[in-house]
Each structure stands twice: as structure tokens, then as C-alpha cells.
Amino acid sequence: MLPIIEKLLELQDCDRQIIRNRQRIDRIASDRTALESQESNSLSELNEARKNAHAIESQRKELELETDSQQELIQKYSQQQLQTKKNQEYRALANEIVQCRKTISDLEDRQLELMERFDGAQETIESAKQKAEYANKLATEKIRQLAEKDTELRSEVDRLQAEREQLAQRLELPVRQQYERLLKSKGGDGIVDVGQGVCGGCHVKLPVQIVITCKGQKEIVHCPNCGRIVYYDDKRPALVED
Numbered sequence: 001m002l003p004i005i006e007k008l009l010e011l012q013d014c015d016r017q018i019i020r021n022r023q024r025i026d027r028i029a030s031d032r033t034a035l036e037s038q039e040s041n042s043l044s045e046l047n048e049a050r051k052n053a054h055a056i057e058s059q060r061k062e063l064e065l066e067t068d069s070q071q072e073l074i075q076k077y078s079q080q081q082l083q084t085k086k087n088q089e090y091r092a093l094a095n096e097i098v099q100c101r102k103t104i105s106d107l108e109d110r111q112l113e114l115m116e117r118f119d120g121a122q123e124t125i126e127s128a129k130q131k132a133e134y135a136n137k138l139a140t141e142k143i144r145q146l147a148e149k150d151t152e153l154r155s156e157v158d159r160l161q162a163e164r165e166q167l168a169q170r171l172e173l174p175v176r177q178q179y180e181r182l183l184k185s186k187g188g189d190g191i192v193d194v195g196q197g198v199c200g201g202c203h204v205k206l207p208v209q210i211v212i213t214c215k216g217q218k219e220i221v222h223c224p225n226c227g228r229i230v231y232y233d234d235k236r237p238a239l240v241e242d
């Protein structure tokens with residue numbers, strides 16, 4: 001293999017590792033975001049459940065106050081009954097008292113209903129709490145692991161960056177510039193093998209002359225279709241032909 005191609009392939013291999021590690025780092029970031037949003041969703045569910053229970057309790061307290069004021073009315077009407085000497089007025093007050101008692105009975109029914117709903121809401125709070133605690137525990141542990149992996153990958157990228165810098169310095173400037181351009185546009189796939197006369201990058205059949213020049217291994221050859229550097233791998237086991 002042409003020595004310059006060997007150098008380019010070593011550099012490309014290093015760049016491919018950098019690309020793979022960067023993709024892993026990106027995945028870690030999105031995994032982390034997903035975990036955090038799961039955690040915050042379960043916290044909002046818990047808050048919702050608490051708000052709901054609180055609203056039920058406030059409604060019940062309001063009904064309690066209404067009941068108290070109805071009781072006070074009964075007291076008041078009873079007092080007035082004791083003071084009045086008129087039959088009609090006495091009966092009217094008695095009617096009022098009956099009415100108040102009926103209202104109280106309705107209010108008590110509604111309070112009972114709210115107490116049942118409150119019990120249900122408490123159960124919802126309990127299960128939301130457990131869910132939130134579990135999500136928090138899980139997220140904390142996983143985020144810790146992800147952070148460790150992230151640090152590990154970042155230091156690996158730093159090491160590879162230094163390595164690729166050294167590998168790149170072995171190339172003459174014009175070749176290096178060609179390579180860097182290909183790296184940018186093709187993303188770690190700029191130097192490709194000519195397999196069966198086809199460009200290993202764009203898969204277009206190469207002109208015979210290009211394949212012959214490639215096999216000659218005297219100069220850098222580009223695919224006329226995609227511009228990648230194509231090389232002939234003489235170490236690759238030949239395909240058995242019938």
C-alpha cells in the first residue's frame with residue numbers, strides 16, 4: 001500500500017474513534033435530559049395530587065362553615081321562638097328551623113362525599129410519592145453513571161485529539177488540507193477502498209483507468225464522482241472467482 005495512504009488511514013481511524021466517542025457523548029446528554037424530564041414529570045404528578053387533595057379539603061371546610069352558620073341560625077330562631085307570643089310567627093320560625101336542618105343534612109352528605117374523595121386523593125398522593133421517589137433514585141443513580149461515562153469519554157477524546165494531531169503532522173500540508181476537507185464533508189469516510197472497481201464511499205463504478213492507477217499505487221487517486229480518496233487494498237483477501 002502507498003505509504004501516504006497508510007498514514008491517511010491511520011489518521012482516519014483515529015478520527016473515526018473521535019467521531020464515535022462524540023456521538024456517545026451526545027447520546028449521554030440526551031439520555032440525561034430524558035431522565036430529568038421523567039423525574040420532573042413524576043414530581044408534577046405528585047404536586048397535582050397534592051393540589052387536588054388540598055382543593056377537596058378546602059371545599060369540605062367551606063361546607064363545615066356553612067353547617068356552623070346554619071346551626072347558629074337554628075339557635076337564633078329557637079331563641080326568637082321563646083320570645084314570641086304570636087302563633088304565626090312561632091310556626092314561621094319552626095319552618096325556618098326545619099329548613100335549616102334539611103340544609104345541614106344536605107351539607108353533611110356532601111361533606112361525607114368529600115371525605116371519601118379526600119381518602120382517594122390521599123391514596124393517589126401516596127402512590128405518586130412512591131413513583132416520584134423511585135424515579136428520583138433511578139435518575140440520580142443513572143445520571144451519576146452517565147456523568148462518569150461522560151468524563152471518561154471526554155478524556156478519551158482529548159487523548160485521541162492529541163494523537164490525531166501527531167498523525168496529521170506526518171502529512172504534507174496539501175495532503176493534510178485535502179484530508180481535512182474530506183473529513184468535514186464526508187465525516188470519517190473520506191479515504192475508501194476500491195472494492196470490485198466501485199468507490200467504497202459513493203458506490204459508483206469507477207472508470208477502468210482510475211482503477212488501474214489505484215492498483216499502480218504510485219499516487220493519490222480521487223473518485224471522480226464524490227471526490228473521496230480511493231485506494232487499492234493489496235492485503236485484502238481476493239475474492240474467489242468461479
Ligand SMILES: [Zn+2]
Nearest residue numbers: 199202223226
Ligand atoms: Zn465516490
